[in-house]
Amino acid sequence: MIAFLLALALTQEPVKTDAQCMACHKEAAEAWKSSVHAKHDTTCISCHKTDVVDAAGKHAFKAPFVSGTKNLSQNVCGQCHEKETAEFKKGPHWDEDINPKAKWSAKKRQGCLTCHEPHGTLPAVRKQIYDQRCTHCHKENSSQRKLITSYMAAADPFDAELEAVKKLLEHPLPGVPYEKAEMARESAEDLHRTLRMLQHNCEFKELEKKIEPAMTPLKAAATDLQGRFDAATGSRRKYFLGFLGLMVVNLVLLRAWCIKKYSGGKH
Amino acid sequence: MNRLRKWLEDRLGLSMFEEFGQKQLYKPVPSHANYAFTLGTAALVVFMTQVASGILLAMNYSSGLEQAHVSVHQITFVLPAGWLIRSFHAWGSHLMVIILLLHMFRVFWYGGYKKPRELTWLFGCGLLFLMLGFGFTGYLLPMDQVSYWGTVVATESFMGLPVVGDKVGHIIRGGEEVTNATLSRFFIVHVLLLPAAVAGLIAGHLYLVRRLGISPRASVKEEEAQGYENMMRTEGVPFAHHMYREVTTVLFVITLQVALAMLLPFGLGEVATPDATPKGVKPEWYFLPVYQLLKYFPKLVGILIINGALAMFVLLPFLDRNPERRPGKRKFMMAAAAIGLLVTLALGVLGYVADKKIGHYEFDIKGIPHKVEEGAK
Numbered sequence: 308m309i310a311f312l313l314a315l316a317l318t319q320e321p322v323k324t325d326a327q328c329m330a331c332h333k334e335a336a337e338a339w340k341s342s343v344h345a346k347h348d349t350t351c352i353s354c355h356k357t358d359v360v361d362a363a364g365k366h367a368f369k370a371p372f373v374s375g376t377k378n379l380s381q382n383v384c385g386q387c388h389e390k391e392t393a394e395f396k397k398g399p400h401w402d403e404d405i406n407p408k409a410k411w412s413a414k415k416r417q418g419c420l421t422c423h424e425p426h427g428t429l430p431a432v433r434k435q436i437y438d439q440r441c442t443h444c445h446k447e448n449s450s451q452r453k454l455i456t457s458y459m460a461a462a463d464p465f466d467a468e469l470e471a472v473k474k475l476l477e478h479p480l481p482g483v484p485y486e487k488a489e490m491a492r493e494s495a496e497d498l499h500r501t502l503r504m505l506q507h508n509c510e511f512k513e514l515e516k517k518i519e520p521a522m523t524p525l526k527a528a529a530t531d532l533q534g535r536f537d538a539a540t541g542s543r544r545k546y547f548l549g550f551l552g553l554m555v556v557n558l559v560l561l562r563a564w565c566i567k568k569y570s571g572g573k574h
Numbered sequence: 575m576n577r578l579r580k581w582l583e584d585r586l587g588l589s590m591f592e593e594f595g596q597k598q599l600y601k602p603v604p605s606h607a608n609y610a611f612t613l614g615t616a617a618l619v620v621f622m623t624q625v626a627s628g629i630l631l632a633m634n635y636s637s638g639l640e641q642a643h644v645s646v647h648q649i650t651f652v653l654p655a656g657w658l659i660r661s662f663h664a665w666g667s668h669l670m671v672i673i674l675l676l677h678m679f680r681v682f683w684y685g686g687y688k689k690p691r692e693l694t695w696l697f698g699c700g701l702l703f704l705m706l707g708f709g710f711t712g713y714l715l716p717m718d719q720v721s722y723w724g725t726v727v728a729t730e731s732f733m734g735l736p737v738v739g740d741k742v743g744h745i746i747r748g749g750e751e752v753t754n755a756t757l758s759r760f761f762i763v764h765v766l767l768l769p770a771a772v773a774g775l776i777a778g779h780l781y782l783v784r785r786l787g788i789s790p791r792a793s794v795k796e797e798e799a800q801g802y803e804n805m806m807r808t809e810g811v812p813f814a815h816h817m818y819r820e821v822t823t824v825l826f827v828i829t830l831q832v833a834l835a836m837l838l839p840f841g842l843g844e845v846a847t848p849d850a851t852p853k854g855v856k857p858e859w860y861f862l863p864v865y866q867l868l869k870y871f872p873k874l875v876g877i878l879i880i881n882g883a884l885a886m887f888v889l890l891p892f893l894d895r896n897p898e899r900r901p902g903k904r905k906f907m908m909a910a911a912a913i914g915l916l917v918t919l920a921l922g923v924l925g926y927v928a929d930k931k932i933g934h935y936e937f938d939i940k941g942i943p944h945k946v947e948e949g950a951k
Contacts, residue, residue, distance in 0.1 A: 481650045481657030481839040547836045554829045561825070562818045569599070569814030 325350040331364050338426040354383045354425065379425075380418025388419075391507050395419070398508035433459060433506075458511035461518045462502060468522065469495045472529045475536070483535045491528035495521060599817075602810025604790045606684075611788065611816070612823035613677035618776065619824045620670050623831070624708075625769060627663040635715070637761035639754040642717040643845040650842050661835035667709050669831055671860050674702050682890075682911060685899030686789040689798075692891035694786065697779040699888045704772050709858050711764040714757060722846030723855040725760075726752050731865065734873030751848070794897035854929045862925030863918045869928075869940055883914070 328351040329336035339345055344353075358372035368374065373383055385392035395401055400417040422436045437455055445451040472492045479485045498521045505514055582588055603611070634653060636645040649656035678698060681687055687695035714725040729752065733743035748755030790797055790805050797805065857865050868876040886893060898904050924941030935943040 478841065479651065481661065481841055482655070484651050543836050547833060550832055550836075551829060554825055558822060558825045561821045565814075565818035565821055569812070569817055 325352055327360075328352070328355070335426040338424075342425070342427055344425060349387070354379060380420050384419040384423075384425075390504050392419070394504055394507040398510070400509065433462065454511040458506075458515045461515050461522075465495075465518050465522050465525070466499065468525050468529060469499055472525060472532070475529065475532050480536050480539055483532075483539050485532060488528040488532040491525050495525045598784065599814045600812040601784065601787070602806035603788050603813050603816050604806070605809050605811050606791055607788060607811075607816050607819075609819050609823060610676075610680040610683075612820045613673055613680060614783070615820045616823050616827045617670060617673045617677055620666055620673060620827060620831070621772065621776070623828070624663060624666045624670065627659050627666065628765065628769075630659050631663055632765055635761075637715070637758055639717070639757055642715065642757060643842075646716040646718075647842055650840070657839050658835055661839040662831060664840045665831050665834040665838075667712060668859075669827065669834075670705055671709065673827070674705055678702065683901055684789060684791070685901075685904065687891045688789070688894070688897070688899060689794045689891070691782070691786050691789055694779060694782040695891050696888065697775050697782060700775050701772060701779060704768055704775065706860065708764060708768050708772075709860065711760040711768070713858055714752070714760050715764065716842060717757065717846045718843035719846055719850075719852050720843050720855065722752060722848075723851060724857050725756070727855055727865070728857045728861060729756075731868060734868070734877055736874050736877070789899060791899060793899055793903075856925065856928075859922065859926070863921035866921045866925035866928065866941065 332351075336351075339351075344350075355373050356371040359367035359369050361367070366372070366374075373379060400421075422440050437459065441452070441455055445455075469492070472488055472495070476485060476488060476492060498517060502514055502517070579588075631649065634645060634649050634656065636642060646660070649660050651657070681695065681698065710728065713728075714721050729743060729746050732746055733739045735742055744750070746756070746759075747753070748759050787802055787806065790802070790809070792800070792805065856862065864880055867880060870876070871879065894904075894907055896904055896907065901908055927937045927943075928941040929939050930937050931946065934946050936946050937943050
């Protein structure tokens with residue numbers, strides 16, 4: 308018995324490195340490599356902690372190991388995503404009995420990993436979550452669905468407009484002031500971040516109200532900047548053609564004058 | 575008008591300058607002088623426009639570490655026509671190096687560096703190096719990420735010099751790192767020391783060109799036997815006859831410079847941050863061959879090779895003892911130059927592609943391509 312326990316102790320080593328995890332969990336590792344988490348050096352052990360694994364790769368599921376959707380959602384994500392977790396806790400989907408809004412059965416309660424795939428390549432996309440998650444429980448024509456779709460109808464064009472302004476600002480045209488657009492982008496990005504955070508609590512009606520006043524200046528800034536770019540490019544072309552014409556005339560006249568005066572009309 | 579002229583003449587003796595001008599105008603140049611012989615004038619004109627545009631920029635530039643980027647941003651995006659003057663100046667620096675290299679190639683091709691014009695060549699080499707110094711110091715001034723890190727990389731090369739490397743690096747940077755002290759000294763060197771030194775060398779170079787004249791096609795021995803002035807009496811043409819070519823080239827170069835500035839204006843990158851190194855930092859294109867060569871050899875060996883090659887280039891008039899000037903009769907030198915040129919070009923291209931992804935290939939820092947697997951992340 309003692310020998311068996313000794314042998315068992317020898318064959319079981321706590322997993323200390325991410326490479327050991329990735330050796331078996333190949334699919335998750337592959338997805339993780341290009342994820343936002345990988346970019347920020349959040350590795351397997353950052354979330355799952357360590358576990359004792361035997362030679363055959365069998366987990367002992369011993370503390371501090373963390374596994375399972377629920378455990379990870381409740382105990383891990385909030386370590387970094389503090390604000391988002393706090394917002395989520397305010398909303399109707401948080402899995403705690405003290406939450407008066409959580410009226411349905413425990414089985415249906417949600418966590419961070421319901422919508423987010425931490426090993427995946429991208430953070431959650433609004434439309435994707437709606438199609439794959441929200442619609443899963445909220446029936447068609449339900450008040451919740453109406454609220455979400457109405458919010459998406461306002462938020463998606465806002466995001467698109469913000470992307471358009473960001474693209475314009477990637478290569479600002481020298482000679483064209485872009486401060487106005489830059490300011491509009493900054494405040495729109497602030498709002499975008501706020502929305503991303505606040506939408507965890509699913510108060511879509513409140514969120515929708517914030518978009519409308521921000522959309523108008525953003526749109527105006529984009530149109531203004533694009534107009535300035537177009538006008539500057541057009542007038543530059545015109546000025547340059549004028550300059551070119553002047554130089555050609557200069558060249559012809561000066562050259563002819565030089566040849567006539569100094570080269571005796573020959574060259 | 576005549577009275578004013580006489581009034582000035584009595585006081586200033588203007589006719590002396592007029593006579594000097596006429597004498598220069600009718601000084602003979604060899605009849606084979608073609609458009610390639612106008613590149614020196616083009617370089618002089620570009621230098622003058624660089625001084626003018628540089629003065630305008632300096633009036634709005636601040637060389638403090640924090641103000642530099644702000645002031646260049648102001649010039650580029652806020653001041654009326656600031657962007658145009660800055661782009662004109664920046665393109666001028668590239669054109670200057672191209673014109674000087676072509677000019678020196680022309681001198682080499684026609685054997686113009688040979689006796690008795692060795693000093694003219696040396697002055698020319700000095701001018702080329704000073705112009706590269708302009709590029710080196712001017713590159714840092716906008717203080718954006720690319721210019722800052724380009725300067726860090728370029729100044730690091732000096733630190734590889736044997737024995738004195740660290741000291742030299744320290745002197746250039748004004749400390750351990752590229753900081754406010756580096757920016758201040760680069761700015762002062764760029765706007766004070768280099769222009770003064772270039773003006774001096776140009777004066778010397780022009781004096782020698784006018785004194786010794788443009789080299790004839792004949793060999794050194796023939797020139798010595800017949801005398802330059804005698805040769806020019808029979809085969810020379812007055813400089814004035816050649817002047818329309820100078821005018822044509824100068825107008826073409828200015829038009830090209832304005833076209834580049836207007837249609838491809840220089841932007842401004844993110845403000846320099848010493849904490850974040852951007853990917854693929856490289857010095858200006860004309861330093862790429864040297865930068866790339868240092869990657870293939872230990873620093874000391876690389877520096878010895880570069881200095882050896884530069885010494886050969888500068889001392890060319892003393893190393894090449896062949897009296898012939900016609901390219902067809904200087905086959906060895908032509909072959910050696912072709913090899914040197916190809917190696918430099920190849921190093922330049924390798925330097926350009928290094929640490930870059932082009933199409934399906936990713937080039938490592940030595941410029942060796944590696945095929946990128948489809949779908950690989």
